[in-house]
Amino acid sequence: MKSTLSLLALSISLTAVLTACVTINIYFPAAAAEKAADKIIDEVWQLKDGVAMPANKAPEKTTEKVIDPPAK
Amino acid sequence: MFRENNMQKIIFSLLLLLSLFNSRWVNAAADLDVNTPAISAIKSSMQNRHAQLAGHYASGAIGLTKDGLIAVRDATALPLKDRQGINALVAAENSDRNALYKEVAAGNGHPEWQGEVRNIFAGRWIDKAQSGWYFEQDGGWAKK
Numbered sequence: 001m002k003s004t005l006s007l008l009a010l011s012i013s014l015t016a017v018l019t020a021c022v023t024i025n026i027y028f029p030a031a032a033a034e035k036a037a038d039k040i041i042d043e044v045w046q047l048k049d050g051v052a053m054p055a056n057k058a059p060e061k062t063t064e065k066v067i068d069p070p071a072k
Numbered sequence: 073m074f075r076e077n078n079m080q081k082i083i084f085s086l087l088l089l090l091s092l093f094n095s096r097w098v099n100a101a102a103d104l105d106v107n108t109p110a111i112s113a114i115k116s117s118m119q120n121r122h123a124q125l126a127g128h129y130a131s132g133a134i135g136l137t138k139d140g141l142i143a144v145r146d147a148t149a150l151p152l153k154d155r156q157g158i159n160a161l162v163a164a165e166n167s168d169r170n171a172l173y174k175e176v177a178a179g180n181g182h183p184e185w186q187g188e189v190r191n192i193f194a195g196r197w198i199d200k201a202q203s204g205w206y207f208e209q210d211g212g213w214a215k216k
Contacts, residue, residue: 037193040193
């Protein structure tokens with residue numbers, strides 16, 4: 001009887017924790033959204049050297065060295 | 073007694089499994105997915121347009137609005153050849169931006185987040201703007 005009670009208590013508390021997790025997911029994740037925004041803006045405005053930059057540099061100036069970019 | 077004990081173990085491990093699954097799910101929600109095909113398409117369209125817009129941000133002809141869009145601020149700052157096309161350019165950019173906010177929210181299973189996504193973006197566009205660019209404040213345009 002006692003063990004059944006403690007099991008019941010355990011399930012109730014676990015359920016409470018689980019519900020809390022689900023609740024978190026419903027709220028807007030502002031920090032994650034900022035991270036996502038930064039990533040997209042960096043790519044659209046090409047603020048960081050990376051994937052987007054070299055593609056746009058394609059029309060090279062003749063004064064630039066034609067050697068491959070230095071190893072990073 | 074033995075039976076009851078076994079039953080307990082089974083229930084307990086089931087609950088444990090469930091909580092593990094759940095915590096993984098919550099962790100996955102800690103990042104927003106911005107690599108959906110729709111978002112990638114909008115991003116590359118905006119990236120291409122930025123080459124045309126960059127000069128106009130710098131001259132002050134267009135500015136960043138507080139609702140995450142752009143607007144013509146001073147058409148006289150535009151070279152004559154660009155004056156006619158500017159409205160279409162701004163409209164195209166704004167339609168991409170609206171679609172982007174919508175897709176970020178919907179792509180993560182919460183279309184109702186669109187407004188909040190827009191607000192976050194509005195702040196970040198302005199934070200990342202180059203100095204000399206104009207952005208909208210409560211009192212009007214301000215120069216960064």
